[in-house]
Amino acid sequence: xxxxxxxxxxxxxxxxxxLLRKKSVVRYTSRLLNGVIMLLLFFLGISVGSxxxxxxxxxxxxxxxxxxxxxxxxxxxxCARWVYKQLFQRNNNHTPTGKGDKQEKP
Amino acid sequence: xxxxxxxxxxxxxxxxxxxxxxxxDERISKGILYLLLFLVGxxxxxxxxxxxxxxxxxxxxxxxxxxxxxxxxAGVSLISLLLPDRSLTDCLSVGAGFAYYSLxxxxxxxxxxxxxxxxxxxxxxxxxxxxxxxxxxxVRYFGPLAPIxxxxxxxxxxxxxxxxxxxxxxxVVIALFHGMVIDFTVPLWVSFFLSL
Numbered sequence: 001x002x003x004x005x006x007x008x009x010x011x012x013x014x015x016x017x018x019l020l021r022k023k024s025v026v027r028y029t030s031r032l033l034n035g036v037i038m039l040l041l042f043f044l045g046i047s048v049g050s051x052x053x054x055x056x057x058x059x060x061x062x063x064x065x066x067x068x069x070x071x072x073x074x075x076x077x078x079c080a081r082w083v084y085k086q087l088f089q090r091n092n093n094h095t096p097t098g099k100g101d102k103q104e105k106p
Numbered sequence: 107x108x109x110x111x112x113x114x115x116x117x118x119x120x121x122x123x124x125x126x127x128x129x130x131d132e133r134i135s136k137g138i139l140y141l142l143l144f145l146v147g148x149x150x151x152x153x154x155x156x157x158x159x160x161x162x163x164x165x166x167x168x169x170x171x172x173x174x175x176x177x178x179x180a181g182v183s184l185i186s187l188l189l190p191d192r193s194l195t196d197c198l199s200v201g202a203g204f205a206y207y208s209l210x211x212x213x214x215x216x217x218x219x220x221x222x223x224x225x226x227x228x229x230x231x232x233x234x235x236x237x238x239x240x241x242x243x244x245v246r247y248f249g250p251l252a253p254i255x256x257x258x259x260x261x262x263x264x265x266x267x268x269x270x271x272x273x274x275x276x277x278v279v280i281a282l283f284h285g286m287v288i289d290f291t292v293p294l295w296v297s298f299f300l301s302l
Contacts, residue, residue: 013147043135045116065228075181079173080255
């Protein structure tokens, strides 16, 4: 149930953005976006502040967050290494040669 | 960092009781949330950068965002085994923030509550910090694409200077493209996992 309105908002935005792409109004999108994000983070602060349980369990929550970051980041690092070795290191036709290219293969 | 100031002010006003009760109505933030998503779409629809980059590198450049997504989901799924109190889909929705801490925590808070929203906020801020702190180490052990993958949705703005410096300037275009694609998929993945 949560997906549909989210999807419609984004798709509506993409369509409007495409139609308005030559108009000057779209230049203000990112500024407006930043403002809205700040406003919503303020509201996020309100929901966190009014949740007493959250304040008392903060250490446990922080630990969960740390573990999830560790897992997600390490997972993406291993996949990035695989993509680099498979596709970027072997043929250098139209790929840039980075500093990493000069490294020895472990 | 200015963003977090707003978050802190929200907490402070509530804890000190200075906040008018009207503002605690969740319908307000939900309404603004849809405006936010509309604006995210507007930015994507009016931009023309993605196609230009795609023409230069071909389909191969799509593989990095794909690797970032798959790697993140695999890693987060493994971690969810260590967290019996949190469901797999909740963990995946946090991971699907890809360091885009503001949008992911806002979405998760409106649909799952402030507890998981806070996990998402912290986890995704940490992910961005990891790149800012460890980019040279990532390049050394995982290659020049590593900080891009780790940076998730932030590789088109906050972490871009670090990628340029440690991976090399020739990776800036790849990082920009990667950031745009991941940025676009964050609200889709997060709401997808929350709806499961």
